[in-house]
Amino acid sequence: MIFLSVGSELPFSRMVKAADLWHQANSEYQLIAQIGNLESSDYQPVSCEAQSLVDPDEYQRLSNEATILIAHAGMGSIINALTLGKPIVIMPRRGHLKETRNDHQYATAKKFADKKGVFVAWDETEFAGVMSEALAFSRMPDLNSGSRFAQKELLDNIRNFIDY
């Protein structure tokens, strides 16, 4: 199963459409998509199993069961994938397209593009190719699963701050 999430705030039609079109050509995979509350101008998926919002428990359950995650380049989604040790395909929302208020997701995607298991589709035209890479990666054994907590250095520094 592949789980797509656009995050908890706004729809992300450009990515949902790319994923939905990919799924039409690759229907042997199950694609569950959390797509937000759509407005009439948003793309309505026809191929994947779409729902507007899922609660945190369901989000966690779907993330756990997925072989690959697909998400906007939001930190919550990326950290979630890294923590679970799942490959993730991310596509940044863009500021100039009014998909977010600035280009912070583009910056986030750039920072994480080199991380193992993170696959960036910079726009919808790259999506299908990047999915193939991620699927190939997911079939390799030996995925690093991440750790649950922050770097020890940061935790120690915060402990000192609290105690001081």
Added chain:
Amino acid sequence: MGKERKKLLAIASSGGHWVQLMRLRPAWDNCDVAYMTTELAYRDETLAYAKEKGLSAPRFYKTIVATRWQKFSLVRQLFDILLVLIKERPNVIISTGAAPGFFAIRVGKLLGAKTLWVDSIANAEELSLSGQKICNHADVCLTQWPELAGQDGKEKTPQFWGAVL
């Protein structure tokens, strides 16, 4: 040491901000902890963690979601936070953002709390908008990207102490 346990309020909005806050929580295992966020369902994981570590159950407060375009919601959120601060009187306030953490640090500072802002790791090229505004008020303001440390040019520059990942 025989010291009284410090009262700590850890506060963040939902999604990535909350995920990052949860990654920091071992830092306050020795404190008397209260959490505040915008999603009631997060309570379970705070209780599960306390149980797993043999800690006393943290208190949990919910406020409403508010973005900087929703003035009425922001006022309501500020009011919720004010009530919690008066009730809890935390010694230390730690936030990973966004609006709730901004309010809690602004008001908490006036009430004498020690305050720490941890700017989201998502802000890799510049500090978040709330981060830029809160940096002059929080006792310590952190960025998670070393190249952003000390670049603020204002009175209190962000520091780099490490990252949540």
